Amino acid sequence: MVEKIQWDDRYAIGIERIDAQHRKIIGLINRLVDLSGVTTDSTLIEDTLNEMTIYATEHLDDEERLLERCGYPHLDEHAAAHKEFRKCTALLCYSVVEGRVVVPEEILTFLCHWWSAHILHDDMAYRDHVTTGCGVAAEGLASDGSGSPRR
Ligand SMILES: [Fe+2]
Numbered sequence: 731m732v733e734k735i736q737w738d739d740r741y742a743i744g745i746e747r748i749d750a751q752h753r754k755i756i757g758l759i760n761r762l763v764d765l766s767g768v769t770t771d772s773t774l775i776e777d778t779l780n781e782m783t784i785y786a787t788e789h790l791d792d793e794e795r796l797l798e799r800c801g802y803p804h805l806d807e808h809a810a811a812h813k814e815f816r817k818c819t820a821l822l823c824y825s826v827v828e829g830r831v832v833v834p835e836e837i838l839t840f841l842c843h844w845w846s847a848h849i850l851h852d853d854m855a856y857r858d859h860v861t862t863g864c865g866v867a868a869e870g871l872a873s874d875g876s877g878s879p880r881r
């Protein structure tokens with residue numbers, strides 16, 4: 731059984747909207763882990779995987795817009811890491827739909843490892859820049875989904 735990601739303070743970037751998105755993505759991944767243990771209903775797994783993929787993609791776009799607005803100097807590398815996730819996930823979804831992945835454990839392991847490592851290292855790396863470097867207090871970020879800090 732794949733180990734679920736347990737949210738704790740280590741994962742908190744300190745930007746409310748981003749943290750909420752990360753929590754939701756982790757929740758969806760954990761639901762996938764639960765499903766894999768109790769159901770052979772591939773449609774249910776497929777639907778949840780799709781929901782996670784769509785939500786995660788929206789988050790990655792939102793985060794990239796935020797980093798762009800804040801002039802984050804490592805945006806290109808960060809966006810490249812996101813791109814890698816998008817590419818792998820698209821392939822994984824395709825594999826599930828095609829029934830090529832008999833045991834979705836490799837998918838779950840990939841998802842858990844990718845998100846855990848990405849939040850703890852890559853996302854945490856922009857924290858100071860966004861919350862202090864670009865003069866935007868965490869609570870001052872727009873909540874309209876635009877990724878635009880309020881001025
Ligand atoms: Fe990121």
Ligand SMILES: [Fe+2]
Nearest residue numbers: 752793849853
């Ligand atoms: Fe993120």
